[in-house]
Amino acid sequence: MNKDLFNENQETFVSPNAKAFVVVPNLPEILSPLLAIANNVWWCWNSDAVELFRRLDRDLWEETYHNPKAMLGMIKQETLAALSEDDSFVSHMERVKGELDKYMSMNTWYHDSCSDYADMKFAYFSTEFAIHESLPIYSGGLGILSGDHLKSASDMGLPLVGVGLLYRYGYFKQYLNSDGIQQEEYNENHFELMPLELVKDKKNEPLIITIDIPKEKISARVWKLQVGRVPLYLLDTDFSKNSKEVREITGELYGGDRNMRIRQEILLGVGGVKLLKALNIDPGVIHINEGHSAFLLLEKMREYIEDEGLSQAEAFQLVQSGCVFTTHTPVPAGNEIFGADLVTRYFEPMYKKLGFSAEQFLALGSFPAKNLKMGNPSDFSMTILALKMTNKANGVSRLHATVAREMWSGIWPGLPRKEIPITHITNGIHTNTWISYEFAGLFDRYLGAAWKDEPADHTIWQRVAHIPDAELWRSHERRRERLVSFARARLKHQLKRRGLSEIMSSYADEVLDPEALTIGFARRFASYKRGNLIFKDLERIKKIITSKEHPVQIIIAGKAHPQDGVGKEIIKQIVSLANDPELKYKVVFLEDYDMNVAHYLVQGADIWLNNPLRPEEASGTSGMKAAVNGALNFSVLDGWWCEGYNGDNGWTIGSIDEYSDREYQDEVESKAIYDTLEKEIVPLFYARGIDGIPRGWTKKMKMSMQTLGPVFNTNRMIEEYAKKFYITSALSHEKLKKNKFEAAKKKAQWLINVRNNWKDVHVVKVEDNINGEISVFGDMSVTARVYIGSLNPEDVSVQIFSGFINSKQVVSSQETYEMRLVSKEGNDFIFEGKVFADKVGRCGYTVRILPQCGGEVQYISELIKWQ
The missing domain is CATH 3.40.50.2000 (Glycogen Phosphorylase B;)
Incomplete structure (x- = not known):
């Protein structure tokens, strides 16, 4: 199996006694900042830095798969010599190095x-x-x-x-081999x-x-x-x-x-x-x-x-x-x-x-x-x-x-x-990593430069409304054109690799339409993600895709785990469908899904399709990347989309209903895909004004960016984690570590004591002042007599647990109320508290005891006692 990075045809020879050494780039002194920039991957989310390295040698940029460090080691010395004399390039380099230095030293x-x-x-x-x-x-x-x-x-x-x-x-x-495996x-x-x-x-x-x-x-x-x-x-x-x-x-x-x-x-x-x-x-x-x-x-x-x-x-x-x-x-x-x-x-x-x-x-x-x-x-x-x-x-x-x-x-x-x-x-997503060059330019002009530093600021994203529809649409169309061009080139490479001749693979030059409604679907091919759901009713999806008046096309990418036979079979099925004469120019599967492929897809698709089995998609982030690039999400209400969807910023597939029959669920939700495509998505996309702009669509694009951009980003996420x-x-x-771990030792001993004595803890008796009914917004008093054995009152939290209660005694809309210690009678402690009736209906309450340390309730496995 070939494991070489750049040259698949390079011959190799095993020499166990060969001495290894490292050859490092030899840059002219004036170009030495290039290495400093290349050695901090900050460059990969700074478009000016990316363009700097692309300027070095555009062919080598592609050959090294966009790797500046590798480029600097492979570029010809005469090219470096020429660049060192190029005032424009040197100025560009110094500007980028200045940006990096400023970034590393500025307040945050x-x-x-x-x-x-x-x-x-x-x-x-x-x-x-x-x-x-x-x-x-x-x-x-x-x-x-x-x-x-x-x-x-x-x-x-x-x-x-x-x-x-x-x-x-x-x-x-x-x-994929010739059989699509x-x-x-x-x-x-x-x-x-x-x-x-x-x-x-x-x-x-x-x-x-x-x-x-x-x-x-x-x-x-x-x-x-x-x-x-x-x-x-x-x-x-x-x-x-x-x-x-x-x-x-x-x-x-x-x-x-x-x-x-x-x-x-x-x-x-x-x-x-x-x-x-x-x-x-x-x-x-x-x-x-x-x-x-x-x-x-x-x-x-x-x-x-x-x-x-x-x-x-x-x-x-x-x-x-x-x-x-x-x-x-x-x-x-x-x-x-x-x-x-x-x-x-x-x-x-x-x-x-x-x-x-x-x-x-x-x-x-x-x-x-x-x-x-x-x-x-x-x-x-x-x-x-x-x-x-x-x-x-x-x-x-x-x-x-x-x-x-x-x-x-x-x-x-x-x-x-x-x-x-x-x-x-x-x-969330790191917005600067995933935004297209075209949309970054739009945002610079109409949102101001602060969007890069403060992507979680809602007021900044509201300025998306100021972007003229024509500029927004033209920028998006350019990204779709780039996606189609990329997909054609990649498909041609795939076909040649499978052994097709130049003539037989030449049809790849004509697949996809740069002006057609483009659906993107890219993710890991696990069975629950249902990568083939859109093809459930083949005749119906063919009718949608092959419309001459309102054409639709689908670009798909993703890997199955090497041991996932089901995922591999789904890929094989999709590739087979992509070879169907009616779909051959409308459905493309791109091999080897990675970050580069993802950039093209999320930046160029019109619709981002996501149809996992709810609730098995924990979050998903590809739809977030598509959203900031103007694509509209069309998704099952699962993961992040439950929080993101507001009725006007995309579409949903099906409902939140749960199904016991997987086949029936697939049938219902695939039908929902077709219905929404036919009745809403396709008509809205092709409803053009006299200037060719689909203003209903651009309105929805803006709503999507305004509502999703400031929320689903990793700056907001990092702030929450922090x-x-x-x-x-x-x-x-730090509190537990102070004074030679004094607090840690005390808490550990406290827990040992609580565990050893918890078996004795119980609610002895509960009384209240209510007789069947209570007026809404009123309250009632509850008294609990509890036995806590050798524990101290400060070791426990006695609480009233209340809410709506059904015929099976299941409590919902739960609220808890802390009870306070009022006295000791014999071996029992008396706690009192109040329940506030802020809901109308059949309600109930019970009393429980939880451990408490330093005034904080502790949720510890198996340490809870109910009335």
Whole structure:
């Protein structure tokens, strides 16, 4: 299998004894700023910097897949000499270098808004980061989100460091054979040709992180990628010090068997914590982005126990207070699990150091009885480990948080769904990364330059209304034309690769119409995303697509996981349909979906189609990227679209109804797609004025950008994480660490005491002053007699839990009211409180007891007592 980056036909020869050395660019002194710019990927979201590197050599720019560092090493010396004499180019370079220097030194949102916390540091762990197409160490949505997270953290001055893995072969490159079956190819990443710096120790030797695993030792080098102001540290095991098996750990993203996956996640979690320690970075909070890195929680516990002499309970409190977690998918397969035997084999030395028995250790990641549909009793869930050992957790949209609370409710038995401690922070996009050059120009003229620095400012986005319809439409048409041109060229390359002759592949030059309504669909080809739903009724979609008066076309892209046979079959079906004589010029499947392909699609499509099975799409972000580029979303009400759709800024597919019959659901929702296309979307797109402008369509485009642009961006998202998760958690963590961990020790002892005595806690008797009815807006008094054994009253929170109540005693529209201690009678404590009747109807209440520490209610698994 060929793994060369640039030349697929280059012959290779294996020479085990060859000595390796690195050749570095040799730039004229006047052009030395080019290397400084290339080594900070800030350039990839600065259009002026991108144009600077394109000017170097446009052919080489494409040949290196838009990689400035590689370009500088490959460009001819005579070209560099000529550029050094080109005053225009030198001036352009100096301007960009000045912009970078200004960016790195200017005040930021965090400096201005969070100056009291200037000394804090935060760490962000993710198994993949998508920064740019020239750094192919990502797969899809999780990586895109992680990359955008770092970029906005940089823009906003958040004191963040990223931690991940550097994959030698990354994720696979996709190509289709002549039968339309997906094939996978892994190309080697040449780290020396990427904007990476090998981190050195005090002796100027490569910094090596070591991890002991059974019968072996993992050694990892560390590379730094500078993402604007944010350093991203990446661990790499592919070097000569390691055995072949260890070198392969950072070979492929999501590759290998379960043994390989657990090794990767040990390296990311355990190795990542060791890396931060080696760099003297002590983050106040660690953000676990999906469960892959959750083993870091165990390594942090080990640090506190061995380095600080703390007990297991004390270390647990400190780790929990300083870590937060984001879960990204409601799909069971997306939540990493390992067999108990495998986890035990790798972690037996660790859990013994932590003072756990095998049973206690496995319980940290075991599935509660209620959640066995998610996994087997013997499975160890990384999501459960993260939920149990962090102090805050979130889903990535409001609906996803609701689904996640239901999914993982077994961890908190007895706690109402609404109160399960999983909140939501909805995903966003890094607007500057995804906006087209044409629309950026429009925004500069009509929104003002501030849109780049303050993309979450609603007042700025309201100025979209000032963009003349004609300018908006012409800019969008240019992007559609670019998309069609790109799709034609890529399709031709695909056909030739499959063995078609120049003549037989020449039809690619004529596919698609640059003026036709263009639907974009691009995402991972998992079965729940239903990539072929639009083709459910083939005759009906053919009728829509082949209309001579109002033509419609579809451009599709996406990869299936190498082991996902169903996803591959869907791709094969679509490719077969694209070869249908009636659809051949109207439906195109683009191979090897990556960030570059995504840019063309989200910037050039008119409609962005999204039809997952609700509620399995946790968030989705491709529709957000399309929206800021003027495309209109046409989506199932799932993920982010539940929050984004307002009735005037796009279209929905179907309703929020749930179906037990998948085939029936597909039939209903595919029909909804056809109906909306025929009755609303197509007529609106082709309703042109005398000047050729579809003013109804441009009105909807503006509404979409005005309402979605300021909300669904990672600047807003970062601000939420900073204020709701990072700073509050860091303050709590710091409080526990003060005075030689005094507060941590007290809280640990408090929890031990509460757990030991909770079995005795119960509600003895409840009385009230109501006799059947109460007037709305009135109140009633409730008295509760409770027994708390040897606990103190300040150890518990006694609450009234009320709301509407149905015939099955199910309480909805829930409210809680804190009760106050009024007296002690014998061994019982008397608490009083009031219920306020602000709703009309059949209501009810009950009393419950929860643990409380330092005046804060604690939601702890199994520690809740109901009346």
